[in-house]
Structures are given as C-alpha cells and as structure tokens.
Amino acid sequence: xxxxxxxxxxxxxxxxxxxxxxxxxxxxxxxxxxxxxxxxxxxxxxxxxxxxxxxxxxxxxxxxxxxxxxxxxxxxxxxxxxxxxxxxxxxxxxxxxxxxxxxxxxxxxxxxxxxxxxxxxxxxxxxxxxxxxxxxxxxxxxxxxxxxxxxxxxxxxxxxxxxxxxxxxxxxxxxxxxxxxxxxxxxxxxxxxxxxxxxxxxxxxxxxxxxxxxxxxxxxxxxxxxxxxxxxxxxxxxxxxxxxxxxxxxxxxxxxxxxxxxxxxxxxxxxxxxxxxxxxxxxxxxxxxxxxxxxxxxxxxxxxxxxxxxxxxxxxxxxxxxxxxxxxxxxxxxxxxxxxxxxxxxxxxxxxxxxxxxxxxxxxxxxxxxxxxxxxxxxxxxxxxxxxxxxxxxxxxxxxxxxxxxxxxxxxxxxxxxxxxxxxxxxxxxxxxxxxxxxxxxxxxxxxxxxxxxxxxxxxxxxxxxxxxxxxxxxxxx
Amino acid sequence: xxxxxxxxxxxxxxxxxxxxxxxxxxxxxxxxxxxxxxxxxxxxxxxxxxxxxxxxxxxxxxxxxxxxxxxxxxxxxxxxxxxxxxxxxxxxxxxxxxxxxxxxxxxxxxxxxxxxxxxxxxxxxxxxxxxxxxxxxxxxxxxxxxxxxxxxxxxxxxxxxxxxxxxxxxxxxxxxxxxxxxxxxxxxxxxxxxxxxxxxxxxxxxxxxxxxxxxxxxxxxxxxxxxxxxxxxxxxxxxxxxxxxxxxxxxxxxxxxxxxxxxxxxxxxxxxxxxxxxxxxxxxxxxxxxxxxxxxxxxxxxxxxxxxxxxxxxxxxxxxxxxxxxxxxxxxxxxxxxxxxxxxxxxxxxxxxxxxxxxxxxxxxxxxxxxxxxxxxxxxxxxxxxxxxxxxxxxxxxxxxxxxxxxxxxxxxxxxxxxxxxxxxxxxxxxxxxxxxxxxxxxxxxxxxxxxxxxxxxxxxxxxxxxxxxxxxxxxxx
Numbered sequence: 011x012x013x014x015x016x017x018x019x020x021x022x023x024x025x026x027x028x029x030x031x032x033x034x035x036x037x038x039x040x041x042x043x044x045x046x047x048x049x050x051x052x053x054x055x056x057x058x059x060x061x062x063x064x065x066x067x068x069x070x071x072x073x074x075x076x077x078x079x080x081x082x083x084x085x086x087x088x089x090x091x092x093x094x095x096x097x098x099x100x101x102x103x104x105x106x107x108x109x110x111x112x113x114x115x116x117x118x119x120x121x122x123x124x125x126x127x128x129x130x131x132x133x134x135x136x137x138x139x140x141x142x143x144x145x146x147x148x149x150x151x152x153x154x155x156x157x158x159x160x161x162x163x164x165x166x167x168x169x170x171x172x173x174x175x176x177x178x179x180x181x182x183x184x185x186x187x188x189x190x191x192x193x194x195x196x197x198x199x200x201x202x203x204x205x206x207x208x209x210x211x212x213x214x215x216x217x218x219x220x221x222x223x224x225x226x227x228x229x230x231x232x233x234x235x236x237x238x239x240x241x242x243x244x245x246x247x248x249x250x251x252x253x254x255x256x257x258x259x260x261x262x263x264x265x266x267x268x269x270x271x272x273x274x275x276x277x278x279x280x281x282x283x284x285x286x287x288x289x290x291x292x293x294x295x296x297x298x299x300x301x302x303x304x305x306x307x308x309x310x311x312x313x314x315x316x317x318x319x320x321x322x323x324x325x326x327x328x329x330x331x332x333x334x335x336x337x338x339x340x341x342x343x344x345x346x347x348x349x350x351x352x353x354x355x356x357x358x359x360x361x362x363x364x365x366x367x368x369x370x371x372x373x374x375x376x377x378x379x380x381x382x383x384x385x386x387x388x389x390x391x392x393x394x395x396x397x398x399x400x401x402x403x404x405x406x407x408x409x410x411x412x413x414x415x416x417x418x419x420x421x422x423x424x425x426x427x428x429x430x431x432x433x434x435x436x437x438x439x440x441x442x443x444x445x446x447x448x449x450x451x452x453x454x455x456x457x458x459x460x461x462x463x464x465x466x467x468x469x470x471x472x473x474x475x476x477x478x479x480x481x482x483x484x485x486x487x488x
Numbered sequence: 489x490x491x492x493x494x495x496x497x498x499x500x501x502x503x504x505x506x507x508x509x510x511x512x513x514x515x516x517x518x519x520x521x522x523x524x525x526x527x528x529x530x531x532x533x534x535x536x537x538x539x540x541x542x543x544x545x546x547x548x549x550x551x552x553x554x555x556x557x558x559x560x561x562x563x564x565x566x567x568x569x570x571x572x573x574x575x576x577x578x579x580x581x582x583x584x585x586x587x588x589x590x591x592x593x594x595x596x597x598x599x600x601x602x603x604x605x606x607x608x609x610x611x612x613x614x615x616x617x618x619x620x621x622x623x624x625x626x627x628x629x630x631x632x633x634x635x636x637x638x639x640x641x642x643x644x645x646x647x648x649x650x651x652x653x654x655x656x657x658x659x660x661x662x663x664x665x666x667x668x669x670x671x672x673x674x675x676x677x678x679x680x681x682x683x684x685x686x687x688x689x690x691x692x693x694x695x696x697x698x699x700x701x702x703x704x705x706x707x708x709x710x711x712x713x714x715x716x717x718x719x720x721x722x723x724x725x726x727x728x729x730x731x732x733x734x735x736x737x738x739x740x741x742x743x744x745x746x747x748x749x750x751x752x753x754x755x756x757x758x759x760x761x762x763x764x765x766x767x768x769x770x771x772x773x774x775x776x777x778x779x780x781x782x783x784x785x786x787x788x789x790x791x792x793x794x795x796x797x798x799x800x801x802x803x804x805x806x807x808x809x810x811x812x813x814x815x816x817x818x819x820x821x822x823x824x825x826x827x828x829x830x831x832x833x834x835x836x837x838x839x840x841x842x843x844x845x846x847x848x849x850x851x852x853x854x855x856x857x858x859x860x861x862x863x864x865x866x867x868x869x870x871x872x873x874x875x876x877x878x879x880x881x882x883x884x885x886x887x888x889x890x891x892x893x894x895x896x897x898x899x900x901x902x903x904x905x906x907x908x909x910x911x912x913x914x915x916x917x918x919x920x921x922x923x924x925x926x927x928x929x930x931x932x933x934x935x936x937x938x939x940x941x942x943x944x945x946x947x948x949x950x951x952x953x954x955x956x957x958x959x960x961x962x963x964x965x966x
Binding site for chain 2: 248251252253261262265266268269270272273276277282285286289290293389390398399400423424425426
C-alpha cells in the first residue's frame with residue numbers, strides 16, 4: 011500500500027478483496043468489510059452483456075427496459091395464479107399417447123447417464139407396470155430402448171426426487187383458472203423405502219399398487235364433492251404462518267389438506283374401510299402435501315413461462331447428474347451444469363460420501379418463492395445444517411436480492427408479514443453473485459437404498475451465466 | 489438538584505423516578521433511563537416480607553430456602569404432567585351429586601354480582617337444562633337460589649369465558665397418569681353467538697343439545713379406540729412449533745387433533761352421517777382445541793397444587809368482576825382484585841366501552857407457561873394490539889423474569905428453541921413488578937350479545953401482593 015495513503019484516516023469501507031483489510035487495520039484505522047464480487051464473476055463478456063440487459067428508466071427503448079416490461083407481465087401471471095386441485099387421474103388417461111414412456115425429474119437424461127436412485131426408481135416403475143418380472147429384465151428393457159424417457163417438465167408435470175411417473179400412476183391435476191393452464195404431479199408415497207428415493211423392493215411396488223387402486227379413486231371422489239375443487243394457495247399461505255416452507259416441511263399444509271379431504275371423504279360414497287385406510291395413510295405422512303405444493307408452483311410458473319424477452323426463471327430442476335433451469339423468454343431450452351451435493355444432516359449410518367448429487371423437480375418451490383426462499387418462517391429447517399432461526403431469516407433476506415417481487419399472498423410472520431421473495435431474475439443472480447438457496451432431500455447414490463438425509467444446496471451459477479448469454483443472443487445483443 | 493452536582497459528569501444512569509431525567513438533560517449530560525420500581529410497589533411491609541421469603545443458598549434453613557425446595561417439588565409435578573384425553577362424559581355422570589348446580593369461570597361469585605355475559609350464559613344453561621321455559625323465569629330461578637353456583641376450579645374443571653358447565657353438558661376428561669389426578673373442561677362451541685360469550689338465543693341452546701346428543705357420544709367412541717387415550721402434550725408441543733400459543737390461537741393444535749379424531753371416528757361404529765357432522769363442526773372451528781389445552785394445563789397445575797410452602801401460582805382466573813389467583817402452598821384460598829379491561833382489537837361496530845372486564849378460566853394456559861407467555865412463537869397474536877413480531881418476543885422474554893423454569897417440552901422456534909417461561913413465582917412478580925401477560929377474548933358487557941374482540945391484559949398486582957403476605961403468614965413470618 012502507498013506509504014501515507016491512510017494518514018489521518020480513521021475508518022475505511024473495504025469492498026471486495028478481503029486481503030486489503032489487514033493493511034488498513036495495521037495502519038490503525040477501523041474497517042468495515044463489504045462482501046462483493048464483480049458481476050458475472052469478473053468475466054468481462056458476462057459483465058458487458060449484463061450491463062446491456064439492465065433496465066434504464068430514462069431509456070424505455072433499451073433492451074433492459076423491454077426485459078423489465080416482459081418480467082412485469084410474467085410476474086403478474088405467477089402472482090395471479092389460483093392453483094386448484096381439480097381431479098386425480100391415471101397418467102395414461104391424462105396423456106393417452108404416453109405408451110411405454112417413463113417421466114423423470116430434471117432436464118433430459120438417458121438411461122445410461124442416470125444416477126443410481128433414478129435408475130432404481132425406473133426399475134421400480136417397470137416392475138410396477140408389469141413390463142418386466144425381475145430387476146435384471148427391467149434394466150435390460152430400460153437399456154435397450156424398450157422404454158422412452160422424458161422429463162416431467164416436458165409434460166407440465168413435476169415429481170420430487172427421482173420424479174418417476176409411469177402410465178398407471180395416479181396424478182394430481184392442478185388447474186390454474188387465472189391463465190387456463192394445468193399442472194400435474196404424482197402422489198407422495200411417504201418416507202422410508204420409497205420409489206422417489208430409488209427404492210424398488212416388493213413393498214414399494216405394493217404401495218404404488220394400493221395408491222392406484224384405493225388412494226387415488228377415493229381422493230378423486232372426495233375432491234369431486236368439493237365445489238370448485240380444493241384451492242391450494244390459501245392452504246399454502248396458512249401453512250407459511252404455521253412454520254412450513256412447503257418444500258421440506260409440510261406438516262401444517264398436510265394437516266389443513268387432511269381436514270378438507272377427511273370431511274369430503276366421509277360425505278362421499280367411498281367404502282368406509284377405504285376411507286379409514288386413506289386417512290391413515292395421509293395422517294402417517296407429514297410430507298403428503300409436498301407434491302401438491304410442487305404442482306401449485308408449477309401451475310403458476312408455467313403461466314409465467316413463454317413471455318418474450320422475460321428473464322424470469324420458470325424452472326429449476328435436477329436429474330441427479332445435472333442441474334437445469336428454464337427462462338420465461340427462452341422457450342423450452344434447459345441451461346444445465348453439474349448437480350451439486352447438498353450440505354445436510356444424514357440419517358444414522360450415512361454420511362456425505364453416500365449422497366447422490368442433487369435430485370428432483372422439487373426446486374420448483376424455490377422457483378416460486380417458497381422452500382429455501384421462505385426459510386425464515388420455518389426455523390426448524392435450518393437445524394438440518396446446524397443453523398439457528400437467525401440463519402433461516404438470513405437465507406430469506408438474501409433471496410430478496412435476486413427476486414422481482416414480495417408475494418403479498420405468502421406473508422412471513424417473523425419478517426413482520428413481509429411477502430416471500432418471489433420470481434428469480436437471471437440478471438439479478440449474475441449482478442449480485444447470489445445463487446438461489448434450495449431445501450432438499452438427499453438420496454443414496456446407489457439404487458434401491460432410499461433417503462439418507464436432508465439439507466441445503468445452492469443452484470450452480472453456471473446455469474444462470476449461460477441463460478444470461480442466451481437471453482442476450484435472443485435479443486440480438488452480440 | 490444540588491448546584492454543581494453534575495459538573496464534569498458526561499453521562500448518568502437514572503434508575504426509577506423518571507422526573508430526574510429532565511434535570512440531568514438540562515445539565516448537558518446524557519442519560520440512560522432504567523425502568524425500575526421498588527419491590528412491592530414501595531410498600532415497606534411487602535418489601536420486608538419479600539426479603540424474608542427470598543431463598544439464600546448459604547442458609548438452607550431460612551424460610552425462603554424452604555420455599556425454593558417446595559417450588560422445585562411443585563414444578564416437577566407441573567413439568568412431568570402427561571395430560572391425556574381419556575373420555576368424554578356428561579357432567580352429571582362425572583359428579584353424580586351435582587344437582588341443580590351451575591359451574592362458572594373464576595373465583596366464587598353470586599348471581600347478583602355476576603357480569604352480563606356470565607348471567608347470559610347462566611340463563612342459556614337453565615334454558616338448555618329445561619329448568620325454565622323463558623329468560624324471565626330463568627333469571628328468577630337464578631336469583632331466588634333455585635340454582636347453586638360454584639367455580640369450575642372447585643371441581644378440577646376449567647371453562648373459557650363465562651365457563652358455564654351445567655349437568656347435561658359433556659366434559660373432556662383429561663387424566664394425568666404421572667400424578668394420578670384428573671382435570672375437566674367443557675367442549676368448545678365455536679365462534680359467533682355462543683354461550684361462553686353470554687349469548688343464549690335458540691340457536692345457542694340448539695347447538696348445545698347437538699353437542700350433547702351427537703358430538704360428545706361420537707367423540708367418546710372415537711377416543712375409546714385410541715389405545716391409552718389422546719396424549720395432549722405432544723400436540724401442544726408441535727402446535728407451538730406451528731405458530732399457536734394454544735390460548736387465543738389454536739389452528740395448528742385443532743388440525744393435529746382433527747387428524748387423530750378423524751382417523752378414529754372413521755374406524756368407530758359411529759353413524760357415517762354423524763361422523764360427517766362431527767368432522768364438519770370441528771373443521772369449522774379453529775378454537776376447538778382451546779378447551780383441551782386448558783384442561784391439560786389444569787391437570788398439570790393441579791398436580792403442582794398443594795405443596796406446603798410453595799409460592800407457585802397454580803391458577804389465574806376471572807369471573808368478569810374479579811381476577812383471582814391461587815397458590816400451591818395456600819390451599820383453596822383465592823386472592824382477588826377487580827378484573828381489568830383488556831386492550832385489544834374490536835369487531836366492527838364495537839369499542840372498548842362495550843367490553844366486559846376480563847373473563848374466563850382460560851388464563852390457566854398462561855399459568856402453565858403458554859398463551860401470552862409463549863406469544864413469541866405466535867406473532868399473529870400481537871396484531872390484536874397493533875404489535876410486531878418483535879413485541880411478541882418481548883412479552884415472552886419478559887415472562888422469564890417471573891417464572892421458575894424453561895419448559896424443555898414446549899420449545900419456541902423464534903427464541904432458538906428455548907423452552908416456554910413456566911411456573912409463576914409470586915415472589916418474582918413482587919420482586920420485579922412484572923405482572924403476568926394474558927391473551928384473552930373480549931365479551932360484550934351485556935348478556936346475550938357475545939364476543940366483541942380479542943386482546944391482551946395483565947393480571948393485577950394486588951392479587952400477588954395479598955398472596956405474598958398470606959404466604960408469609962402461613963409460614964408464621966409476622
């Protein structure tokens with residue numbers, strides 16, 4: 011440092027490079043460190059593009075101002091969504107031309123590239139469908155092209171973890187009358203050895219058959235009795251007042267849903283013994299609401315998708331190998347990077363070495379401003395990573411820096427009823443260097459084992475950098 | 489002030505009397521005000537008694553140290569309680585010698601002294617029992633001594649607001665196997681025009697009859713199917729993680745209870761149409777759990793009652809005219825003072841001028857460390873008085889100054905899972921000048937109208953001063 015530079019200076023604000031701090035302190039001055047990185051991680055091309063894509067109130071004709079307008083339109087669709095559980099039907103009735111297709115979480119992936127838990131879930135689905143009698147034959151069928159694979163997202167659907175949906179599986183049908191679109195999800199199986207975490211033993215397949223034969227038809231008849239369907243947004247809003255972030259914690263939302271379903275089931279013509287089984291099943295699984303939360307978020311984000319020029323992120327999803335995002339203004343393209351490994355709390359007997367890289371469509375909740383983005387209201391969640399309630403608030407506060415709105419429909423009591431941080435803007439992620447935070451379950455990396463923990467993960471910056479450059483290209487900014 | 493006293497003094501801490509502050513400020517010095525009042529409100533006799541009753545680790549033989557030991561015993565009973573909903577039966581089956589007795593909230597009171605809403609509830613109970621055919625005859629009967637009145641507390645029972653229990657009304661029977669005692673409460677009628685707020689119209693009486701004929705027998709058969717009864721402490725602990733303080737907010741606890749009851753009702757032999765009615769009734773009333781929360785608290789506090797020499801408060805209750813407390817070491821005596829008027833939020837069309845003074849046994853929840861004492865976990869509650877989540881935490885933090893334990897079974901997420909402030913020590917109330925804070929409903933002061941708001945109230949200091957002096961007297965400290 012230039013001798014005498016700090017003579018007579020009593021305090022200094024140091025932005026960025028932390029090594030300057032020591033020199034300042036040794037001069038006797040006090041110092042406040044501000045964490046800062048140049049936009050785009052210091053990559054000149056990214057920084058140049060970002061500057062061109064930022065809005066300018068004094069120049070409504072500039073590309074950035076056009077993006078701002080597109081984002082306002084996209085956000086209106088997201089915030090206005092009224093996701094409603096309208097029906098429960100088998101996938102093959104929803105998509106009659108499905109054939110021998112199996113849907114999976116995340117961006118597209120081939121059988122050979124799939125991670126262990128996703129392969130396990132595919133094996134389970136093939137056995138469940140009766141397309142093979144043994145694991146070996148199922149693997150052969152999957153490897154030989156006898157089964158097609160497609161992302162759930164390409165069908166307007168979402169599934170947690172492996173996200174496997176096969177033709178006989180029942181789907182939640184969630185309509186959004188505000189835009190007229192529909193989203194889908196499979197039904198939650200509970201915890202322990204379950205298909206979505208890659209288990210495929212006889213008890214897994216047997217449970218799937220019970221869900222098809224008893225659970226789904228019963229719920230279908232119950233939902234049919236609820237005039238106008240079951241509106242999901244009020245349940246989610248209430249649950250956020252009750253310590254759920256409706257991704258990894260759903261005990262309140264499940265309880266509120268249970269109340270609606272129980273009343274309807276009892277009024278329905280479903281066999282009393284089936285009603286008892288169904289209520290027992292839902293009562294035994296505090297994550298039952300998760301798949302509805304995901305479908306509700308998907309319904310809102312699909313409504314916001316396809317607005318030309320919008321930089322709004324409309325999907326974040328992982329197939330266990332790659333993490334992918336989609337952008338409202340960039341059609342069906344995925345921007346992918348290697349899926350990170352979550353930091354988390356492991357079940358007894360397991361550790362980080364057992365963890366599969368991040369997996370599942372459930373990051374759709376964070377994409378819609380919930381889950382990790384609403385962690386401040388669910389301090390029980392940060393306990394997974396040894397954090398405190400203050401840490402939970404910090405995650406939520408940080409997300410306001412990369413989002414376009416505070417969703418008044420989803421108020422967070424600990425933040426004095428501020429709305430959740432909603433609508434990730436690719437530009438803000440690049441500008442701040444802050445990656446979206448995601449609450450997640452952790453699957454064992456081998457097929458057949460299942461869940462080994464839960465934790466927190468960050469979306470990879472590389473996805474957002476690629477998306478920003480693609481957005482510039484689509485706007486013919488070279 | 490002595491001239492020159494503050495010369496050269498730059499800052500002053502002013503304890504107590506706020507009028508000194510101005511003189512200090514005018515001298516140019518800065519001042520920090522510390523709110524402080526002498527123990528016992530400056531009453532020399534009270535302060536002298538308090539000093540004799542405080543424990544001294546170096547003198548285990550002193551009266552205060554004996555009180556400390558008695559309190560540890562009493563607190564062990566309170567903290568170890570395992571309140572369990574065991575049965576639902578009519579009051580006359582529980583107490584066969586009840587005759588024409590009507591139980592009411594708070595300390596003893598005669599018909600002539602009763603407030604409007606309590607008289608209204610008594611009229612409703614007389615009409616419901618068929619002891620009179622009209623309001624006029626009912627009032628005559630009550631005034632002429634044709635009906636006996638007794639506090640619920642004298643029967644090990646509690647009831648919210650007017651707290652009226654008549655012989656045909658069904659009771660929750662809550663057993664505490666840890667001590668072998670039993671507590672009781674009536675069943676919650678819902679909101680709007682209800683008996684407990686002093687309404688007694690035909691729809692009120694009709695609802696009470698339905699509760700007797702349909703609700704109670706159905707719940708009884710459901711509870712009988714739950715092996716060992718429904719344990720209430722886990723529900724309350726979970727509800728505290730979900731934004732309930734289980735006094736004025738019970739949406740989570742009601743939902744969790746609903747799940748257990750629904751599963752059992754469907755498995756029972758109760759008519760399907762009755763099951764539908766019962767579930768619809770509970771689903772329509774997010775306060776349904778309140779009366780169970782109260783009975784659970786009563787079960788724990790009764791277990792802690794009757795320990796010789798203990799200064800633990802084992803009941804706080806109001807009859808709408810007087811506020812009364814009971815002390816573990818002082819038997820069945822009540823220490824009473826005029827009931828204060830709550831500060832709160834009024835329903836449209838009503839204001840503080842309409843409010844009855846504080847009413848109901850529900851302050852049993854605060855006595856057990858819940859309700860206002862756990863407000864930090866339920867920020868939605870302070871909105872009743874225009875407060876913020878930080879205010880809610882302040883109430884809870886303040887209550888640690890007058891309580892003997894942090895109840896590890898009832899952890900508060902916003903306070904980093906610290907246990908609720910539990911077990912009011914009369915000595916600590918006098919020593920700190922801090923009165924217990926209570927969340928409460930507000931009844932109209934006239935009979936027949938019902939609830940007009942909800943808010944916050946403080947227990948009157950005079951009750952604690954009298955109790956302290958009585959405790960000294962019982963220990964022969966003159």
